[in-house]
Amino acid sequence: MELQLGLRSLPTYNFIENFDLNNDGFEPKDQMLGSKPWISCEDGNNMDNKRSSEVAFGKNTRYASRELPLLLWSGQPNDEDDWNGEKKISCSINKNGEEENRVEGWPPINSWRRKVLHHDQDQARNVMNSSRMAAAGNYENGDGSNSKYVKVKMEGVAITRKIDLRLYNSYQTLTKSLTSMFAKCQNLGNDAARYSLTYQDKDGDWLVAGDVPWQSFMESVQRLKIVRNAG
Amino acid sequence: MLRKASSFPEEMLEHVLSFITSDKDRNAVSLVCKSWYEIERWCRKRIFVGNCYAVRPEMVIRRFPELRSVELKGKPHFADFDLVPDGWGGCVYPWIAALATAYPLLEEIKLKRMVVSDESLEVIAKSFKNFKVLVLSSCEGFSTDGLAAVAANCRNLRGLDLRESEVDDPSGQWLSRFPDSFTSLASLNISCLGAEVSFSALERLVGRCPDLKSLRLNHAVPLDKLANLLRGAPQLVELGTGAYSAELQPDVFSNLAGAFSGCKELRSLSGFWNVFPGYLPAVYPVCSGLTSLNLRDANIQGADLIKLVSQCRSLQRLWVLDYIEDIGLEELAACCKDLTELRVFPSDPYGAEPNVSLTERGLVSVSEGCPKLQSVLYFCRQMTNAALVTIAKNSPRMTCFRLCIIEPRAPDYQTLQPLDLGFGAIVENYKDLRRLSLSGLLTDRVFEYIGTYAKKLEMLSVAFAGDSDMGLHHVLSGCAKLCKLEIRDCPFGDNALLANAAKLETMRSLWMSSCSVSFRACKLLGQKMPRLNVEVIDERGPPDLRPENCPVEKLYIYRTIAGPRFDMPGFVWTMNGDSV
Numbered sequence: 001m002e003l004q005l006g007l008r009s010l011p012t013y014n015f016i017e018n019f020d021l022n023n024d025g026f027e028p029k030d031q032m033l034g035s036k037p038w039i040s041c042e043d044g045n046n047m048d049n050k051r052s053s054e055v056a057f058g059k060n061t062r063y064a065s066r067e068l069p070l071l072l073w074s075g076q077p078n079d080e081d082d083w084n085g086e087k088k089i090s091c092s093i094n095k096n097g098e099e100e101n102r103v104e105g106w107p108p109i110n111s112w113r114r115k116v117l118h119h120d121q122d123q124a125r126n127v128m129n130s131s132r133m134a135a136a137g138n139y140e141n142g143d144g145s146n147s148k149y150v151k152v153k154m155e156g157v158a159i160t161r162k163i164d165l166r167l168y169n170s171y172q173t174l175t176k177s178l179t180s181m182f183a184k185c186q187n188l189g190n191d192a193a194r195y196s197l198t199y200q201d202k203d204g205d206w207l208v209a210g211d212v213p214w215q216s217f218m219e220s221v222q223r224l225k226i227v228r229n230a231g
Numbered sequence: 232m233l234r235k236a237s238s239f240p241e242e243m244l245e246h247v248l249s250f251i252t253s254d255k256d257r258n259a260v261s262l263v264c265k266s267w268y269e270i271e272r273w274c275r276k277r278i279f280v281g282n283c284y285a286v287r288p289e290m291v292i293r294r295f296p297e298l299r300s301v302e303l304k305g306k307p308h309f310a311d312f313d314l315v316p317d318g319w320g321g322c323v324y325p326w327i328a329a330l331a332t333a334y335p336l337l338e339e340i341k342l343k344r345m346v347v348s349d350e351s352l353e354v355i356a357k358s359f360k361n362f363k364v365l366v367l368s369s370c371e372g373f374s375t376d377g378l379a380a381v382a383a384n385c386r387n388l389r390g391l392d393l394r395e396s397e398v399d400d401p402s403g404q405w406l407s408r409f410p411d412s413f414t415s416l417a418s419l420n421i422s423c424l425g426a427e428v429s430f431s432a433l434e435r436l437v438g439r440c441p442d443l444k445s446l447r448l449n450h451a452v453p454l455d456k457l458a459n460l461l462r463g464a465p466q467l468v469e470l471g472t473g474a475y476s477a478e479l480q481p482d483v484f485s486n487l488a489g490a491f492s493g494c495k496e497l498r499s500l501s502g503f504w505n506v507f508p509g510y511l512p513a514v515y516p517v518c519s520g521l522t523s524l525n526l527r528d529a530n531i532q533g534a535d536l537i538k539l540v541s542q543c544r545s546l547q548r549l550w551v552l553d554y555i556e557d558i559g560l561e562e563l564a565a566c567c568k569d570l571t572e573l574r575v576f577p578s579d580p581y582g583a584e585p586n587v588s589l590t591e592r593g594l595v596s597v598s599e600g601c602p603k604l605q606s607v608l609y610f611c612r613q614m615t616n617a618a619l620v621t622i623a624k625n626s627p628r629m630t631c632f633r634l635c636i637i638e639p640r641a642p643d644y645q646t647l648q649p650l651d652l653g654f655g656a657i658v659e660n661y662k663d664l665r666r667l668s669l670s671g672l673l674t675d676r677v678f679e680y681i682g683t684y685a686k687k688l689e690m691l692s693v694a695f696a697g698d699s700d701m702g703l704h705h706v707l708s709g710c711a712k713l714c715k716l717e718i719r720d721c722p723f724g725d726n727a728l729l730a731n732a733a734k735l736e737t738m739r740s741l742w743m744s745s746c747s748v749s750f751r752a753c754k755l756l757g758q759k760m761p762r763l764n765v766e767v768i769d770e771r772g773p774p775d776l777r778p779e780n781c782p783v784e785k786l787y788i789y790r791t792i793a794g795p796r797f798d799m800p801g802f803v804w805t806m807n808g809d810s811v
Contacts, residue, residue, distance in 0.1 A: 105312035105719070106694065107580045107610060107637050108668075110369075110395065159588050162579070164530070167476070167507060177508070181533040 148218070154182050154195075154226040165218060171210050178226065198225050241266075245274050254279050273297060280304070281739050283321060283345065284764065287793045288329035299338045300364075301330060305345035307742050307787055308692075309717055311369065314744055314785070316770060318800040320346075322372075327351045331358035341366040347396075352377030356384035364390040364418075374399035375424075382408035389442075390418040400426040407432040411439070418445040422471050422502065427451040438463040444496075447471030450504040455483050461490035470494070472502030475529070479509040488513040501525035501550075508535040518542035522569075525550040527576055541566045548572040553589040553610065560593035564600025571628075573597055574608040580637060591618035598625035606631040613644045614671055619653025623660040632657060633668035639695040639720070642672040649673055655680035658688075665712075668692040678702035682709020689714040693721055700727035707731035717742040724782075725752035732756060735763055740789035744768075748786055751779040756788070757806025764791045765806035766799070774804060 105111075148165040161181060168174040175197060197209040201220040209217065209224070248271060251257060261271040277300040280286060291298075305321025323345045330337055337359045347370045355362065362385045367373075375398060381391065382405055406428050409416075416436065421428065430452065437443060443464050452460075452473030461467070477483060487510065491497075497517045506529050521543045531539065532554040540549065540559065546567040553575050555563070563570070575593070579586045591614045598604060604626045614636050643650055650671040658664060658681050665687055669677065673696035681688070682705035689712050696702070704727035706716065716738065724747035735741055735756075750767065753774075757765035767774055768785035795805040 102581060103639065103720075105309065105314045106639065107577065107635055108312045108692075108694075109577070109580050110311050111313045159585060161532075162586060167505075169478075180535065 148221075150221060150223050152178065152181075152224040152226070155228050157182065163224075165221065170214055171217075174209075178224075182226065194229050195226050196229055198227055199223065200225070241270055244270050248274055252277070276300060277339075278302065282789050282791070283323070283326065284793060284796050285739070285789060285791045288326045290792065292329060292333040296333075298334055299336065300341075301326075301334075301337065301339070302341040302343075303345060304343045307717065307740060308344075308715070309719065309742055309744070310344055314719065316768065316800075316802060319768070319803065320796065320798050320800070322346045322348070322798065324348055324351045324354075327354050331355075335359065336361055338362060339364040339366075341368070342370055343368040345370050346372040347377070349373050349377035349380070353380040356380040359385075361387055363387055364392075366390065366392040366394070367396045368392070369395045371397040375402055375405040379405035379408045382406065382413075383410070386410075386413065387415055388413070389415055390445075391416070392418060392420040393423050394420050394447075396423050398424055400424060403428045404432070406436060409436055411435075414439050415442065416440040417442045418469075419443070420445070420447040420471070421449050422447040424449040424451070430456055434460060434463060440464075441466070443467065445469035445499075447501060448473040450474045450502075453477065454487070454507075454510065458483075458486040458490035461494055465493045466496055467494055468496050469499040469523075470497060470501070471525075472500070472504075474505045475503045475510060476505040476507040477510065479507065484510060484513060488516065492516040495520075497521070499523035499525075501527075503529035503531070506531045506535075511535055511539055514539070515542055519544060521546060523548040527552065527574070530554070530578075537562050543567065546570055550574040550576070552576050552578045553587045554578055555593070556588045557590055557593040557596065558588070560589075561596045561600075564596040568601060569603060570597070570601040571603050572606040573601075573604065575610060576608075577610040577637065580610070585612050591615055594618070595621050595625075598622040602626070603628060605629055608633045608635075608668075610635045610637060612637050613641070614650060614653070615643045615645050616648060616650055616653035616656075617643075617645070619650065620656040623653075623656035627660065628663070629657075629661040630663050631666040632661065632664060633666065633692070634670055635668065636670040639670075640672045641670075649677070651677040651680065655684075658684040662687070664688055666690045669696055670694060674698050675702040675705070678705040682706055685710050687712050691716050693718045695720045697721045697723060700724055703727035704730060707734045713737075714739045716740075718744070718746060720745040722747055725749055728752060729756065732760055732763075735788055736760065736790050738790065740787065742785075742787050744785040746786070747782045749780045750774040750777065750783055753783055753786060753806045754779075761807065762790055762792065763807075764789055764795055767804045767806060768802060769804070770802045 149162050150165055152161045152163055163177070163181075165174070168177065178197065198206050199209050199217070199221045200206050200223045202222065206225070209221075212220075244267070248257075248260065251260060254277075257271060257275060261268045272294050273296065275295045276298060278291060278295060278298055279302045280291070281304050283303045283305050291301075303323065303326060305323070306315050306319060309315060310319070321344060323342055327340075330340075331354050335358065338361055340355060340362075341364070345367075347367060352373055355365065357380075365381060365385075365388070370393075373396075378391075378393075378398070379402075381388070403426050409432075413436075417440070419436075428449070428451065433448075433452070434456075437446065437460055444467060446460075446464065446467055446469070448457075448460075448471055450473050454473065454475055454477040457472060461470070491514055494517060498521060500514065500517070500521055500523070503526055508531060511531070518539070519542065522545055524540070524543055524546055525548075526536070526539075527550045529536075529552065536551075536554055537559045540546075540551070540555070541562050543549075544566055546563075547569050549563065549567070549570065549572070551559075551574070555575065560575075563573075575589065589611055591611060594607070594609050594611070595618050598621065602625075605628050607626075607629070608631075611634075614634065642648055643653070651674055654669060654673065654677045658667070664685055667681070667685065667688060667690070669692065675698045678697060678701070681691070685691075688710045691706060691710070691713065693716075700723055702721065703718070703723040706713065707727060708731055713734075718741075721743075723743065728743075728748055729752055753765055753767050756763065766787045767783045768787060769783055771777075771784065774781070774783055795807045799805065
């Protein structure tokens with residue numbers, strides 16, 4: 001599909017110092033921008049066009065004698081393009097200093113949600129986790145954080161996932177969830193047996209999951225990896 | 232009042248007008264002739280003020296003496312993304328004070344992006360005997376003390392909706408301030424509240440309000456209590472759950488599933504913070520009747536998510552995180568043929584690498600499978616012109632199209648070309664497009680397409696796009712119905728703005744930040760256009776301490792009949808009149 005349009009040029013605004021005070025009208029030297037270069041709104045219901053054009057033409061005598069017409073047409077192509085094709089990259093560090101090179105206000109996510117919900121989710125986990133841990137008789141003093149997100153990489157799958165380990169209370173629930181999470185992309189079906197869950201602990205070693213009690217596992221796990229069994 | 236022999240009796244015209252409710256129609260009626268203007272203004276009941284600084288409350292009161300419902304908006308839209316510094320303005324108190332004196336019979340107040348103090352809420356609570364509906368959307372500045380005043384005093388309250396507002400929460404007890412005799416509540420949205428509310432007060436309130444149709448809880452309401460609430464309100468049409476997580480216990484589950492089954496009228500679900508997937512099947516009984524599902528805050532992934540969504544065959548609106556992935560959107564396209572609105576939000580917007588497999592293909596699938604699609608908000612990390620062209624051809628009913636490619640200036644990832652052609656197809660094919668947000672690598676060409684084809688466009692959001700002033704000029708000179716234009720980080724400067732100065736009076740507002748508009752041009756615009764407020768926002772200090780051709784940080788221009796505002800903070804300068 002090809003859209004045939006030509007880019008037209010825009011006359012440059014001249015902030016000239018001296019001008020003819022008697023020249024309270026203006027003559028469009030260039031018709032390229034349409035028959036009504038001044039009043040660009042085509043909405044017939046707008047009754048303000050007439051008045052605004054009067055103001056723009058300088059008929060409003062409230063202002064000081066030295067009036068600049070709002071636009072002086074030089075009739076020349078826009079050769080004073082400030083940009084010359086340069087692209088300005090606005091990069092600023094987030095107010096919270098969260099991340100370097102993060103552009104302020106981008107992507108356009110509602111900031112309320114970022115602030116409040118993140119805090120609330122931590123609180124909610126607090127509420128939920130403490131009641132759950134207490135009920136299970138395993139009240140953990142906690143290390144201060146209320147969620148434990150770890151990356152999960154599966155061999156052969158491009159995307160690395162992230163899960164919150166605090167949502168699980170046993171190896172069984174964890175592996176069940178991981179199976180369903182990865183099953184779709186690998187068409188695992190019942191082939192879960194061909195894979196093993198390994199994890200990297202605090203010392204950086206990779207171990208097979210399941211050998212230590214769940215609580216110890218929770219305390220030391222840094223990330224997870226699902227590997228194919230050899231043979 | 233002068234009455235012509237051939238005119239309708241006033242009473243008859245008034246009666247006819249009572250059927251005309253849309254603002255646009257009412258405005259048109261008032262322009263017919265003086266007597267129609269008079270009759271209309273005396274019987275207008277609702278007013279919508281899109282920019283609270285466009286008019287003074289006294290002017291509204293003078294013209295419309297019999298209002299029952301007032302809706303106001305304050306801060307510019309980009310305030311949602313932290314681009315408007317705190318303290319900018321939008322305080323509602325002067326309006327509330329004026330309304331309290333003028334309209335003792337006022338029933339509804341709806342506010343968006345405004346600063347609402349507890350004092351304002353107290354005035355509302357005590358001034359309007361028949362007050363019915365309070366909506367505070369993305370507002371801030373108040374605490375539960377203000378809410379307590381509303382609860383205690385508004386005997387006929389039907390709706391209290393705090394959507395997305397920031398509320399200070401010193402006490403969770405405000406719900407108990409609704410008297411026991413209070414039974415009129417039809418709609419309650421407290422989903423934004425951070426702290427716990429008194430559950431017993433909530434339960435009693437829900438139980439004694441037979442008209443309660445919409446209830447949106449906050450995350451602090453635990454899952455095991457939800458069943459009791461639902462049994463107390465089986466007539467609910469809209470429900471926002473609290474946290475959807477608990478130890479999986481069979482009796483809790485069956486209780487919950489039973490409670491959901493009892494809600495035969497349920498059409499809308501939201502909430503779902505902290506989902507424990509084992510409890511999802513409890514909502515399956517209501518899925519087939521759902522028309523709206525909001526999983527925007529739900530950490531459900533993979534098969535659990537797809538299974539839930541695919542059971543909602545009557546779905547018209549879906550808000551979901553990108554955990555749904557292309558594969559889930561394919562399923563959606565196959566199952567939900569009535570879909571009109573889709574919003575896909577990023578689960579990890581600041582991550583450098585994609586964490587999910589959601590691409591342009593997901594949106595293409597939905598456009599192919601859902602012919603009624605009207606409104607799209609889609610965050611993704613890659614796009615092609617070809618995909619956009621396909622999407623453009625598939626969805627003729629589109630009125631709102633917002634695409635956010637997370638990386639600024641990202642090109643078509645296959646051809647490495649700008650996405651001009653793709654968006655060009657969008658505006659050419661979507662004849663009824665009213666709202667558009669652009670992203671990706673874009674040159675002036677895309678704006679030429681927009682100016683040429685987007686004749687019904689009312690709101691345009693632009694970021695990191697364009698090469699020169701021609702881009703802005705195309706939009707301002709071409710888009711006849713343009714009402715709101717918001718631009719950030721684009722190389723647009725003085726020329727286009729000044730050449731189209733008159734256009735700005737036909738729009739509600741223009742926002743430009745991190746562009747190239749000079750202080751000199753702002754001053755000129757402010758001086759020449761008395762019915763525009765030209766406000767420079769610059770946290771670096773007074774703009775006249777820098778060279779005149781220095782670009783301003785942020786610029787907000789809006790039409791107004793109220794003159795420059797009085798409540799500007801130190802970092803906002805008006806360019807109007809003698810103060811410059």
